[in-house]
Amino acid sequence: MKRFFKRGSAILTVLAAFGAVPADAEEGNATRGAEAYRACVACHALEPDLHLTGPSLAGFWGRAAGTAEAYLRYSPGLKEAGFEWNAAALDGWLADPAAMIPGTFMVFRGMGDGQARADLIAFLEIAGAPGGGEKAVAAGLIPASWVSATAPQPIGDAPPQARVAAIRHCGDSYFIATEDGRETPYWEKNIRLKIDSVETGPPPGTPVILTAGMQGDRASVIFASLSDLKTVIKEGC
Numbered sequence: 001m002k003r004f005f006k007r008g009s010a011i012l013t014v015l016a017a018f019g020a021v022p023a024d025a026e027e028g029n030a031t032r033g034a035e036a037y038r039a040c041v042a043c044h045a046l047e048p049d050l051h052l053t054g055p056s057l058a059g060f061w062g063r064a065a066g067t068a069e070a071y072l073r074y075s076p077g078l079k080e081a082g083f084e085w086n087a088a089a090l091d092g093w094l095a096d097p098a099a100m101i102p103g104t105f106m107v108f109r110g111m112g113d114g115q116a117r118a119d120l121i122a123f124l125e126i127a128g129a130p131g132g133g134e135k136a137v138a139a140g141l142i143p144a145s146w147v148s149a150t151a152p153q154p155i156g157d158a159p160p161q162a163r164v165a166a167i168r169h170c171g172d173s174y175f176i177a178t179e180d181g182r183e184t185p186y187w188e189k190n191i192r193l194k195i196d197s198v199e200t201g202p203p204p205g206t207p208v209i210l211t212a213g214m215q216g217d218r219a220s221v222i223f224a225s226l227s228d229l230k231t232v233i234k235e236g237c
């Protein structure tokens, strides 16, 4: 079909004039593409250096694949791909990432519809240029919240009841003391220990506890670093 259109572009023009194919077929509509970008927000930010499950897409257009600075989780295949991101490369990637880069860590089943890919690529050409996230927001293509996407809310200035002073582990329990003077016991299976080492994380030396779950019986304790985790939690009954 595609080859036929390429060889017979006069025929394509005629078909387009009669509305048989969309006039912008294969050109891409960035407004529709921005809507399709919703599927990417779960894993990608448009803020420079803000890496989530996937690398930041700020300024990726025209850059060599697998080279976002400080993103350490590329698959070997993408790291060694050796091509630059342009419309043709993205068309293959968005159609079927795993077919293009076997063993890729991007879990996305792909978009079968060529026009939908062209639309998304038209949006990515804008959003993936330097400063593109802000431009896409200013142009009304995406809401401002999509720029930082699913990055956690900053917890740097948590209230005293969320600031952890000390953690004891005894038997099957954690006893978590907070800066409001309380010590609360938790079943060890209900506590998740996490590290947030970037700007969104807690200040060094002061982990933050965030309760979760319907009963408030589960909580995450977020540390600024692995060494904080090792020094704050002590064995003690």
Ligand code: HEC
Binding pocket: 036, 037, 039, 040, 041, 042, 043, 044, 053, 054, 055, 060, 064, 065, 066, 067, 068, 073, 074, 075, 078, 079, 085, 094, 101, 103, 104, 105, 106, 107, 108, 124
């Ligand atoms: C479930 C999470 C997830 C979703 C959803 C997702 N991605 Fe990804 N993406 C990743 C991961 C992880 C990588 C790194 C893949 C690898 O190293 O093999 C990646 C890599 C990429 C890259 C290569 C970046 C580079 O620096 O070379 C591009 C471009 C990309 N994704 C675009 C998209 C677009 C556009 C969408 C939406 C249609 C999308 N992704 C949806 C997780 C995701």
